[in-house]
Amino acid sequence: MTSKKIPRATAKRLPIYYRYLNILLDANKHRVSSTELSQAVQVDSATIRRDFSYFGELGKRGYGYDVEDLLNFFKEILNQDKLTNAALIGVGNLGHALLNFNFHKNSNVRISAAFDVNDSIINTVQSGVPIYSVDDLDQQLRDQQIDVVILSVPSETAQAVTDQIVKVGVRGILNFTPLRLGVPKDVRVQNVDLTNELQTLIYFIDHYNANDEQA
Amino acid sequence: MTSKKIPRATAKRLPIYYRYLNILLDANKHRVSSTELSQAVQVDSATIRRDFSYFGELGKRGYGYDVEDLLNFFKEILNQDKLTNAALIGVGNLGHALLNFNFHKNSNVRISAAFDVNDSIINTVQSGVPIYSVDDLDQQLRDQQIDVVILSVPSETAQAVTDQIVKVGVRGILNFTPLRLGVPKDVRVQNVDLTNELQTLIYFIDHYNANDEQA
Numbered sequence: 517m518t519s520k521k522i523p524r525a526t527a528k529r530l531p532i533y534y535r536y537l538n539i540l541l542d543a544n545k546h547r548v549s550s551t552e553l554s555q556a557v558q559v560d561s562a563t564i565r566r567d568f569s570y571f572g573e574l575g576k577r578g579y580g581y582d583v584e585d586l587l588n589f590f591k592e593i594l595n596q597d598k599l600t601n602a603a604l605i606g607v608g609n610l611g612h613a614l615l616n617f618n619f620h621k622n623s624n625v626r627i628s629a630a631f632d633v634n635d636s637i638i639n640t641v642q643s644g645v646p647i648y649s650v651d652d653l654d655q656q657l658r659d660q661q662i663d664v665v666i667l668s669v670p671s672e673t674a675q676a677v678t679d680q681i682v683k684v685g686v687r688g689i690l691n692f693t694p695l696r697l698g699v700p701k702d703v704r705v706q707n708v709d710l711t712n713e714l715q716t717l718i719y720f721i722d723h724y725n726a727n728d729e730q731a
Numbered sequence: 732m733t734s735k736k737i738p739r740a741t742a743k744r745l746p747i748y749y750r751y752l753n754i755l756l757d758a759n760k761h762r763v764s765s766t767e768l769s770q771a772v773q774v775d776s777a778t779i780r781r782d783f784s785y786f787g788e789l790g791k792r793g794y795g796y797d798v799e800d801l802l803n804f805f806k807e808i809l810n811q812d813k814l815t816n817a818a819l820i821g822v823g824n825l826g827h828a829l830l831n832f833n834f835h836k837n838s839n840v841r842i843s844a845a846f847d848v849n850d851s852i853i854n855t856v857q858s859g860v861p862i863y864s865v866d867d868l869d870q871q872l873r874d875q876q877i878d879v880v881i882l883s884v885p886s887e888t889a890q891a892v893t894d895q896i897v898k899v900g901v902r903g904i905l906n907f908t909p910l911r912l913g914v915p916k917d918v919r920v921q922n923v924d925l926t927n928e929l930q931t932l933i934y935f936i937d938h939y940n941a942n943d944e945q946a
Contacts, residue, residue, distance in 0.1 A: 524935075527931070527934055527935065527938070528931050530934065531926070531927045531930040531931055531934070532911070532924075532927060534930075535909055535926070535927070539886075555913070556911065557911050558911035558912075558913070594930065594934060600933050602929070609828050609831035609832060610828050610831075610832055612828065613824050613825050613827065613828025613829075614828075614925075616824035616825075617824060617825055617925060619925070619926050619929055624930075625926075625929050625930065625933065663936070664929075664932065664933060664936070666929070671754075687936045688932045688933060688935070688936040689932075690928055690929055690932055694750055696747070696771065696772050696773035697773075698770070698773070704932060704935050704936045706928050706929075706931060706932040706935075708923065708925065708928055709747075710829075710832060710834070710923065711746070711750070711834050711838045711840075712746045712747060712750070713905060713921050713923055714817070714834055714838065714840050714879075714881070714905055714921075715746040715749075715809065715838050715839075715840065716742070716743050716746055716921060717879065717903045717904075717905055717919060717921040718815050718840065718879060718903060719742055719745065719746070719809060720739075720742065720903070720919050720921075721878070721879070721902045721903040721919050723742070
């Protein structure tokens with residue numbers, strides 16, 4: 517089942533479904549209709565049914581979905597039982613916040629190492645995460661078998677750091693720098709460009725009737 | 732020209748072009764080919780030419796683009812001369828980082844007010860931004876004519892705060908909570924769900940050959 521290819525748009529929605537189902541279960545809710553689900557995750561119910569259809573018969577007509585069944589199902593799909601260790605490179609303002617940010621709540625990702633050039637924080641532990649010198653980057657990534665990196669370094673060094681970590685075998689980068697990184701074809705980059713998000717928002721409210729086709 | 736409708740995908744790329752052109756000009760570069768531009772922003776050159784074509788003849792065959800001309804042009808499109816004041820609601824870990832985060836560099840957005848429930852920071856100034864009590868939210872948003880909000884409150888209060896600020900006239904929300912917000916049709920929400928980004932990244936590197944069709 518894990519080798520089955522599903523559309524990317526569907527894949528992107530899976531963590532959203534998963535998170536919401538967790539919230540439902542926490543609230544002791546054991547059954548959800550596709551309409552309720554639709555309203556909560558802001559995805560129309562036809563799309564939800566289509567998404568779920570890739571995984572076979574998940575709901576029952578007139579009953580809706582069993583929350584726990586769905587959750588167990590998505591947990592398997594999303595490898596939620598497998599803990600992924602990620603490294604954070606660049607512990608400035610944003611990096612600090614990301615260390616504090618509770619990725620681990622409702623997800624199976626944990627920042628297990630952070631790297632910086634600042635001597636005053638190297639060899640300290642921040643929010644439970646050890647900070648290493650970037651000089652130890654290659655060795656630590658290899659030793660800890662980390663293949664996912666959260667990148668929050670200054671733009672000027674972003675590409676050089678990327679080249680370095682790709683060589684060590686990193687396969688996924690969550691890129692918080694405004695730079696568009698050049699990477700080999702087998703490395704995945706997910707861009708989170710906060711200034712860009714804000715500018716796009718403002719552009720859209722100035723030029724479009726919002727919501728007629730939201731991303 | 733500002734009323735001309737361009738495709739949303741194009742609109743989303745405009746800030747990226749704008750930012751890169753600024754970097755070029757800072758580096759004293761006055762001319763750029765579509766190939767160079769393509770490599771830097773990681774958008775294929777056919778797409779760039781198509782994007783630019785919505786705005787008329789911007790480049791010259793065999794010369795490329797004049798950086799300053801392009802920059803002035805995009806500045807106008809993106810209303811870069813008009814400063815937009817935004818409010819930040821929720822000054823926790825992530826909120827603090829967003830206050831420190833330099834949105835203003837290479838953008839015309841400024842956080843001019845922040846709101847929280849925490850008495851120990853209310854009426855203080857953090858990173859140059861005054862922190863108000865959420866009790867003053869309605870009045871401050873009205874007085875300062877703020878229609879863009881950065882939302883980094885706990886999930887549990889996100890919808891209630893949204894309902895409140897929409898009533899006061901907020902038209903755009905940069906949503907850092909994992910909650911999908913319900914808003915009227917004329918309000919635009921841009922979601923930045925960090926846990927989701929990281930989970931999607933991991934899902935993709937586990938299930939796809941990265942990069943064969945990146946978002």
